[in-house]
Amino acid sequence: MGPTRPSMQELIGRRRRAGFVGRIGERAAFRGNFGVPAEDERHRFLFHVHGDAGVGKTRLVRELEQIAREAGALTAYVDESVAGVPEAMTAMTRQFAAQGRRFKDLERLLAAHRERRHEAAAALAPGAAEDREGPSAGSLAVARAAQAGLGMIPVAGAFAAALDTDGLAHGADRLRARFRSQEDAQLVLSPEQVLTPVLLSELAGAADAVPWIVLLLDTYERTGPFLDPWLHDVMTTDRYGALPADVVVVTSGQHPFDTARWGSFADFMTDLPLGPFTEEEARGLLADKGVRDEPVVAEVLRLTGGLPVLVSTLAESGPVGPGDVGDPSATAVDRFLKWERDPVRRAAALAGALPRRLDEDAFRSAVDGSGDQAADALFAWLRGMPFVSERGGRLQYHDVVRAPMLRLQRLRSPGAWTERHTRLAEAYGGRRARAGADLRPDEPWADEGWRELRLGETYHLLCARPRAALAGTLADLVTACGYGDDAVRPWVRVLAEAGEDTDAEALRTWGADLAAALADGGLAGLLRLLLGRARGDEPWRATAWALRADALARDGAPGPALEDYDHALALDPALVRAHRGRAVTLGGTGDYAGALAGLDRVLELEPDNAWNVVLRGEHHRLARHHAEAVADLSEGIARDPAGEFAWASRGAAHERHGDLDAALADFDRALALKPDYAWALARRARVWRGLGDQARRLADLDRALTLQPDWAWGRCERGDALRVNGRDGEALADYDRALELDPGYASAYASRGASLSGLGRHEEALADLDRALALNPGYPWALETRERVRQRLADRALPPT
Known part of the structure; x- marks a missing residue:
């Protein structure tokens, strides 16, 4: 067989690379780094590309990726199409797989x-x-x-x-x-915390097979808020494990290198600031595109200021004479489309700038809502324009081009601006409704595709009537808070983007302030800002109070959380989320009577939710109400036999009550439903202890700790199992690890004291037991064990008879 013919994509890529001009120094610095071993002080682990929009950062980063591949590197490129660290890892694994390196554990x-x-x-x-x-x-x-x-x-x-x-x-x-x-x-x-150690392990494995691994993180002005802290930890600390020295990272964004965060790491990175093309570089690009006529070149240089994206856009239009340049006072949009004389195409380019993300359906709605062949042809032409690029599987205008196109339309015809955005909002709303038709009533907000359509609808509503649409947008933002940071960030961003695109200061301020609140205080900070600015008649206030209470309780602040739940219930006495959250928070403080009263109210309001019954049964178990716990948990199991938590909870209730056969049956059922259920394994180990089967007890604990190695309670449980089998030396390792994970763990101190005494280290044992009792003064077993250790010390001090 002859040599394999290159694909269309490879041929296009070669031609595009052949036309790359400029950035000679940046490319040389990056290429030369592969000739310097990682151990050499001259080697750089990080390159940071930065500059204003339109200076060609993305194109340079893509060029650096090709240089890396020529050096044999495994590469991955990430841009703003990801909304969080897990999505960034997903993008990396897909690209690694396409290069023949599967990161199977991370993919799983x-x-x-x-x-x-x-x-x-x-x-x-x-x-x-x-x-x-x-x-x-x-x-x-x-x-x-x-x-x-x-x-x-x-x-x-x-x-x-x-x-x-x-x-x-x-x-x-x-x-x-x-x-x-x-x-x-x-x-x-x-x-x-779970994914990053696996990523580093996979990278280490890949580093054995390739000379270099290069991670390219583009549009860092958008991804940096969540990627930069993570990347700093990965590259400069051992929090997640070891990063192979053969990894080179490229970051690219509008902002300079953050020396405040990275500090002394600046000595190990190369800063690549980009500005507009020099005249020589711009002329080289124009010449490569066949634009050599001096009057035309001079006009292009004047109009673009050397901004690469504009130089490329005008060059692609192919002006052949100075007469094609047109009026030198033309608007910025005329500059982008100066040599496109077809008014239909010019109008299509303007209309295509209206959606935040461009696809064929949005384009038809923006143009005239038709779906004929003419619209298809216009879309095909538009997607070939230099200022339209594909990112994350979606088409986008370059910001430098889109912004003046939007300004032109908004200022030239406010009525048409409102009408077109209204039409686009209706189109997105229709698509959202169709997408939601296949989802359960409780599922739409959990579905990323549905949320993206809702965002598109919201953006166009804000652009059409900023003041009128703001209230509904803030209500949606509160709802998004119930689905985590990844759901909230795009909602905050859409407010900022609509504010810029409509020149609406209120939207712009909301977007900036919410972004700052989210970055500084997480969801609790963002909700604090929303509630602080509420007028007092917003329908979302009760939910916002409850969501902020959730965040506070999650962060270990039960007192403030309970106050916020009370605020929520004062506004909406029937808000189940608030009643349930308040009940569980009370349970977290040991107030089981209050928790159970709250859960009774939850069941009055929402009697058909099996989880509420299971939850009340669990709190009865914690309060040691055996009969009530078993009754509720049995009802929950009858309603939802596939819920492994209810089976395990009932098993724990049976084990505490001494019904070991019933407990064993329930734990076996829970583990049949979820074989990797670590808590059920560890609690079943207690059943084996009661039945005198130490081998199975240890086997279950070993498996549980394989699943959850950083589990202090599991470590202490296995230490106890080893200790009662006379294996005090091995037990000490588990107790030590338990106390590393939780320095305030009284039971681990007491158990370690018993093992130390068993090894004859009575003074150390006494210190541990004193510490256990300082943490829990009424701990009977620790008191008894300390008394035995003191007696041993006293016996040892007696003179021989």
Whole structure:
């Protein structure tokens, strides 16, 4: 067989690269870095490209990617089409796979993240009783409900003590304990903690097979707010593990390198500031496009100021003589389309600038709503224009070109501006309604595609009538807060974008202030701003108070959270989210009577939701109301037999009551439904302890800790199992790790003291037992064990007889 012929894409790419001009120094610095070993002090681990919109940052970054591939590097390119770190990793894995390197473990976890996030978001909605996979970062009321029953990692305060009488740890991991498993919790609430170590491990494996790995993070002015803190941790700390030294990172955005965050790392990076083309570079690009006539070249240089995107746009139009330049006082839009004489095409280009994201349906709506062949031909022509590029599978105008096109239309004909945006809003609304027709009533906001259509509709409503549409937009923003940061960021962005595009100062201010509040204080900060500016008649205020309470409770502030729940219920006494969140927060403080009263009210308001019954049963279990717990949990199981949490919770109730056979049956059922359910494994280990089967006890604990290695309670449980088997030395390693994870874990101190005493290290044992009792003065087993250790010390001090 002869050599494989290149694909169309490869040929197009070669031709485009052949026409790349300028940026000689930047390209040389990047290419030369591959000739310097990572151990050499001259090697640079990070290149930062920055400059104003239109200076050619993206094109240079793409050129750097090709240079990297020529050096044998594995590459991945990320831009603003991603809304968070998990989406960035997804984009990377797809590109790595296309280059023949599958990151299978990371792909599996990313798929689980998307599934958990979708299922958790669906479970948030009132009446959603069938999805028990776990709550989202936004559905904090349900998330905290899961805390009560999952107990798989240490949580704080009296709530933790009630979960397990021998001292289920409290502390920093309380939030994650609200889910069925710690990994489920982290995949939804802090996915970077689960995903990043796997990414680094996969990169390390790939680094053994390729000379370099290059990650290119473009449009950093948009992605930096969430990627930059993560990237800083990955590159400069060992929080997530080791990053291979053969990784080179390229960031590109409008802003200079953030020395405040990165500090001394500046010595290991190369700054690549970009400005407009020099005259020589601009002339080179024009010559490459066949534009050599001096009067034409001079006019292009004057009109563009050397801005690469404008130089390229005008060059692509192919002016052949000075007469084609036209009126030198033409508007910016005339400059972009100066040599396009067809008025239909010019109008199509202007109309195509109206949507934030361009696709064929939006284009038809923007032009005239028709779907004939003429519209298809116009769209095909438009997508070939230099200022239209594809990002994240969607077409977009370059900002430098789109902004003046929008200004021209808004100022030239305000009536037409309003009419076109109204038509586009109606078109997006129709598409959104059709997309929602296939979803359950509780699912639309959990569906990313539906939300994107809603965003498009909202943007055009804001552009058509900024003042009238603001109230509805803020109401939607509050709803989006129930689905986490990834859902909220685009909503904040759309306000800022509409403010710029309509020159509406109120929208622009809202967008900027909300973005700052989200960056500084997370969802709680954003909701604080919304509530602080509320007039007092907004229908979303009760939900906003409840959502802020969720955020505060998640962050370990139950007192302020309860105050906010009370605010929510004062506005809407029937708000189930607030009643449920308040009840679970009370349970977290050890007030089970208050929690159960609140859950009774939840069931009055929402009797058909099986989760509410299970949740009340779990709180009865925590309060040691055995009969009531079993009754509620059994009813929950009857309503939803596929809910593994209810089976495991009932098993825990049976185990505490001494009915070991019933407990074993329930745990077996929970694990049949979810084999990787770490909490059920660890609690079943207690059943094996009661049955005297130490081998199975240890086997279940080993498996649970394989699933959740950073689980303080699980570590302490396995340490106890090893200790009672006379393996004190091995037990110490588990106790040490438990106390690293939760330094306030009284039970781990007491158990470690017992093992130290068993090894003859009585002074150390006494110190640990004193520490346990300082944390929990009424801890009977610790008191008894300390007395035994003191007696041993006293016996050892007696003179021989």
